[in-house]
Amino acid sequence: DAGITQSPRHKVTETGTPVTLRCHQTENHRYMYWYRQDPGHGLRLIHYSYGVKDTDKGEVSDGYSVSRSKTEDFLLTLESATSSQTSVYFCAISGVSGNTDTQYFGPGTRLTVL
Protein backbone atom coordinates (compact mmCIF):
# COMPACT_ATOMS: atom_id res chain seq x y z
CA ASP A 1 0.00 0.00 0.00
CA ALA A 2 1.10 3.55 -0.75
CA GLY A 3 2.31 5.45 2.30
CA ILE A 4 -0.36 8.11 2.65
CA THR A 5 -1.73 9.44 5.89
CA GLN A 6 -4.37 12.06 6.54
CA SER A 7 -4.91 14.09 9.68
CA PRO A 8 -7.15 14.51 11.44
CA ARG A 9 -9.28 11.47 10.59
CA HIS A 10 -12.39 13.02 12.09
CA LYS A 11 -13.24 16.60 12.87
CA VAL A 12 -16.31 18.45 14.04
CA THR A 13 -16.23 22.21 13.74
CA GLU A 14 -18.56 25.17 13.70
CA THR A 15 -19.61 27.34 10.79
CA GLY A 16 -17.22 30.20 10.19
CA THR A 17 -14.12 28.62 11.72
CA PRO A 18 -10.99 27.88 9.69
CA VAL A 19 -10.03 24.25 9.18
CA THR A 20 -6.84 22.70 7.79
CA LEU A 21 -6.56 19.11 6.67
CA ARG A 22 -3.18 17.53 6.13
CA CYS A 23 -2.08 14.87 3.68
CA HIS A 24 1.34 13.32 4.16
CA GLN A 25 3.07 10.87 1.82
CA THR A 26 6.26 8.88 2.14
CA GLU A 27 6.44 7.83 -1.54
CA ASN A 28 8.10 10.95 -2.97
CA HIS A 29 5.36 11.17 -5.60
CA ARG A 30 5.09 14.36 -7.60
CA TYR A 31 1.31 14.65 -7.89
CA MET A 32 -1.11 15.08 -5.00
CA TYR A 33 -4.86 15.60 -5.07
CA TRP A 34 -7.71 16.53 -2.76
CA TYR A 35 -11.20 15.12 -3.42
CA ARG A 36 -14.44 15.30 -1.54
CA GLN A 37 -16.99 12.49 -1.45
CA ASP A 38 -20.68 13.21 -1.12
CA PRO A 39 -23.67 10.89 -1.57
CA GLY A 40 -24.85 10.82 -5.18
CA HIS A 41 -21.75 12.59 -6.47
CA GLY A 42 -18.96 10.07 -6.21
CA LEU A 43 -15.67 11.85 -5.65
CA ARG A 44 -15.01 15.33 -6.99
CA LEU A 45 -11.65 17.02 -7.35
CA ILE A 46 -11.07 20.13 -5.22
CA HIS A 47 -7.43 21.05 -5.93
CA TYR A 48 -4.32 19.29 -7.06
CA SER A 49 -0.58 19.82 -7.03
CA TYR A 50 1.98 18.88 -9.66
CA GLY A 51 5.02 19.85 -7.62
CA VAL A 52 6.21 21.92 -4.69
CA LYS A 53 4.39 25.26 -4.78
CA ASP A 54 2.61 24.25 -8.00
CA THR A 55 -1.12 23.87 -7.57
CA ASP A 56 -4.27 24.18 -9.65
CA LYS A 57 -8.02 24.20 -9.17
CA GLY A 58 -10.34 21.29 -9.65
CA GLU A 59 -14.05 21.00 -10.23
CA VAL A 60 -15.22 22.22 -6.80
CA SER A 61 -12.53 24.61 -5.58
CA ASP A 62 -14.68 27.48 -4.27
CA GLY A 63 -14.18 27.98 -0.53
CA TYR A 64 -10.95 25.95 -0.45
CA SER A 65 -7.27 26.78 -0.70
CA VAL A 66 -4.22 24.54 -0.75
CA SER A 67 -0.51 24.74 -0.13
CA ARG A 68 2.43 22.50 -0.81
CA SER A 69 5.72 23.67 0.62
CA LYS A 70 7.30 20.20 0.71
CA THR A 71 6.98 17.19 -1.57
CA GLU A 72 5.52 15.08 1.20
CA ASP A 73 2.80 17.44 2.50
CA PHE A 74 -0.32 18.83 0.85
CA LEU A 75 -2.59 20.98 2.98
CA LEU A 76 -6.25 21.75 2.34
CA THR A 77 -7.69 24.81 4.08
CA LEU A 78 -11.28 25.85 4.51
CA GLU A 79 -10.90 29.54 5.32
CA SER A 80 -14.39 29.83 6.83
CA ALA A 81 -16.17 26.48 7.03
CA THR A 82 -19.79 26.19 5.92
CA SER A 83 -22.29 23.37 6.42
CA SER A 84 -22.09 22.57 2.69
CA GLN A 85 -18.46 21.55 3.26
CA THR A 86 -19.52 18.69 5.52
CA SER A 87 -18.07 15.75 3.62
CA VAL A 88 -15.45 13.03 3.55
CA TYR A 89 -12.17 14.33 2.17
CA PHE A 90 -9.69 12.08 0.43
CA CYS A 91 -6.13 12.79 -0.52
CA ALA A 92 -4.50 10.91 -3.39
CA ILE A 93 -1.01 10.64 -4.85
CA SER A 94 0.39 9.57 -8.20
CA GLY A 95 3.29 10.18 -10.46
CA VAL A 96 5.82 7.43 -10.67
CA SER A 97 6.02 7.90 -14.43
CA GLY A 98 3.52 10.54 -15.36
CA ASN A 99 0.43 12.40 -14.34
CA THR A 100 -1.95 9.78 -15.70
CA ASP A 101 -0.62 7.10 -13.42
CA THR A 102 -2.82 5.31 -10.98
CA GLN A 103 -3.88 7.41 -8.01
CA TYR A 104 -3.64 5.86 -4.58
CA PHE A 105 -5.83 7.22 -1.86
CA GLY A 106 -5.38 8.02 1.79
CA PRO A 107 -7.80 6.78 4.45
CA GLY A 108 -9.99 9.89 4.34
CA THR A 109 -11.03 12.61 6.78
CA ARG A 110 -14.64 12.92 7.89
CA LEU A 111 -15.45 16.59 8.44
CA THR A 112 -18.68 17.80 10.02
CA VAL A 113 -19.49 21.51 10.01
CA LEU A 114 -22.28 22.41 12.44
Place this chain on the structure above:
Amino acid sequence: AQKVTQAQTEISVVEKEDVTLDCVYETRDTTYYLFWYKQPPSGELVFLIRRNSFDEQNEISGRYSWNFQKSTSSFNFTITASQVVDSAVYFCALSENNQGGKLIFGQGTELSVKP
Protein backbone atom coordinates in the same frame (compact mmCIF):
# COMPACT_ATOMS: atom_id res chain seq x y z
CA ALA B 1 -16.94 17.43 -21.69
CA GLN B 2 -15.85 14.36 -19.80
CA LYS B 3 -18.35 12.35 -17.83
CA VAL B 4 -18.70 8.93 -16.23
CA THR B 5 -22.09 7.34 -15.66
CA GLN B 6 -22.80 4.37 -13.44
CA ALA B 7 -26.51 3.93 -13.92
CA GLN B 8 -26.89 1.21 -11.30
CA THR B 9 -27.08 2.89 -7.92
CA GLU B 10 -27.57 -0.30 -5.92
CA ILE B 11 -27.36 -3.98 -6.78
CA SER B 12 -28.22 -6.87 -4.48
CA VAL B 13 -27.25 -10.46 -5.24
CA VAL B 14 -27.02 -13.75 -3.42
CA GLU B 15 -23.63 -15.28 -2.83
CA LYS B 16 -22.18 -17.23 -5.79
CA GLU B 17 -24.19 -15.26 -8.32
CA ASP B 18 -22.34 -13.44 -11.09
CA VAL B 19 -22.83 -9.68 -11.23
CA THR B 20 -21.89 -7.01 -13.77
CA LEU B 21 -21.39 -3.37 -12.88
CA ASP B 22 -21.88 -1.00 -15.78
CA CYS B 23 -19.76 2.05 -16.58
CA VAL B 24 -20.29 4.39 -19.53
CA TYR B 25 -17.95 7.29 -20.19
CA GLU B 26 -17.79 10.38 -22.38
CA THR B 27 -14.62 12.02 -23.60
CA ARG B 28 -13.36 13.89 -26.65
CA ASP B 29 -9.79 12.78 -26.12
CA THR B 30 -8.33 9.89 -28.07
CA THR B 31 -5.91 9.14 -25.25
CA TYR B 32 -7.50 8.47 -21.89
CA TYR B 33 -7.40 6.09 -18.96
CA LEU B 34 -10.13 4.21 -17.17
CA PHE B 35 -10.08 2.93 -13.61
CA TRP B 36 -12.14 0.93 -11.15
CA TYR B 37 -11.91 1.44 -7.40
CA LYS B 38 -13.56 -0.46 -4.57
CA GLN B 39 -14.74 1.20 -1.37
CA PRO B 40 -15.58 -1.41 1.29
CA PRO B 41 -17.68 -0.50 4.35
CA SER B 42 -14.50 0.49 6.18
CA GLY B 43 -14.28 3.48 3.85
CA GLU B 44 -10.89 3.30 2.16
CA LEU B 45 -10.56 3.40 -1.62
CA VAL B 46 -8.85 0.40 -3.14
CA PHE B 47 -7.46 0.47 -6.67
CA LEU B 48 -8.59 -2.46 -8.83
CA ILE B 49 -7.59 -1.79 -12.44
CA ARG B 50 -6.24 0.81 -14.86
CA ARG B 51 -6.77 0.57 -18.62
CA ASN B 52 -5.59 2.93 -21.36
CA SER B 53 -7.66 3.78 -24.41
CA PHE B 54 -5.38 1.94 -26.81
CA ASP B 55 -5.73 -1.39 -25.07
CA GLU B 56 -9.14 -2.95 -25.61
CA GLN B 57 -8.12 -6.37 -24.43
CA ASN B 58 -10.40 -7.73 -21.78
CA GLU B 59 -8.72 -8.53 -18.50
CA ILE B 60 -9.31 -11.22 -15.93
CA SER B 61 -7.95 -11.28 -12.41
CA GLY B 62 -9.26 -14.18 -10.38
CA ARG B 63 -13.02 -13.73 -10.03
CA TYR B 64 -12.86 -10.22 -11.49
CA SER B 65 -13.02 -9.40 -15.18
CA TRP B 66 -13.30 -6.21 -17.16
CA ASN B 67 -14.82 -5.63 -20.60
CA PHE B 68 -13.61 -2.48 -22.36
CA GLN B 69 -15.51 -1.54 -25.53
CA LYS B 70 -14.62 1.76 -27.20
CA SER B 71 -17.46 1.36 -29.71
CA THR B 72 -20.00 1.73 -26.89
CA SER B 73 -17.79 3.83 -24.56
CA SER B 74 -18.19 1.26 -21.85
CA PHE B 75 -15.88 -0.32 -19.30
CA ASN B 76 -17.92 -2.91 -17.44
CA PHE B 77 -16.81 -4.93 -14.43
CA THR B 78 -17.96 -8.48 -13.73
CA ILE B 79 -17.57 -10.40 -10.51
CA THR B 80 -17.95 -14.14 -10.94
CA ALA B 81 -19.24 -16.28 -8.07
CA SER B 82 -19.71 -13.27 -5.80
CA GLN B 83 -18.83 -13.46 -2.13
CA VAL B 84 -19.98 -11.51 0.90
CA VAL B 85 -16.57 -9.80 1.01
CA ASP B 86 -17.34 -8.26 -2.38
CA SER B 87 -19.98 -6.07 -0.73
CA ALA B 88 -18.79 -2.51 -1.31
CA VAL B 89 -19.30 0.61 -3.36
CA TYR B 90 -17.53 0.40 -6.71
CA PHE B 91 -16.42 3.48 -8.60
CA CYS B 92 -15.51 3.81 -12.25
CA ALA B 93 -13.28 6.79 -13.13
CA LEU B 94 -11.83 8.50 -16.21
CA SER B 95 -8.60 10.43 -16.65
CA GLU B 96 -7.77 12.32 -19.83
CA ASN B 97 -4.32 12.94 -21.19
CA ASN B 98 -2.67 16.26 -20.35
CA GLN B 99 -5.23 17.07 -17.68
CA GLY B 100 -2.95 16.76 -14.67
CA GLY B 101 -4.20 13.28 -13.97
CA LYS B 102 -7.54 14.57 -12.70
CA LEU B 103 -9.97 11.72 -12.15
CA ILE B 104 -13.62 12.08 -13.10
CA PHE B 105 -15.64 9.63 -11.04
CA GLY B 106 -18.99 8.04 -11.62
CA GLN B 107 -21.55 8.16 -8.83
CA GLY B 108 -20.71 4.66 -7.68
CA THR B 109 -22.62 1.38 -7.52
CA GLU B 110 -23.33 -0.13 -4.13
CA LEU B 111 -23.11 -3.90 -4.32
CA SER B 112 -24.63 -5.99 -1.56
CA VAL B 113 -23.86 -9.71 -1.57
CA LYS B 114 -26.07 -11.68 0.76
CA PRO B 115 -25.18 -15.11 2.15
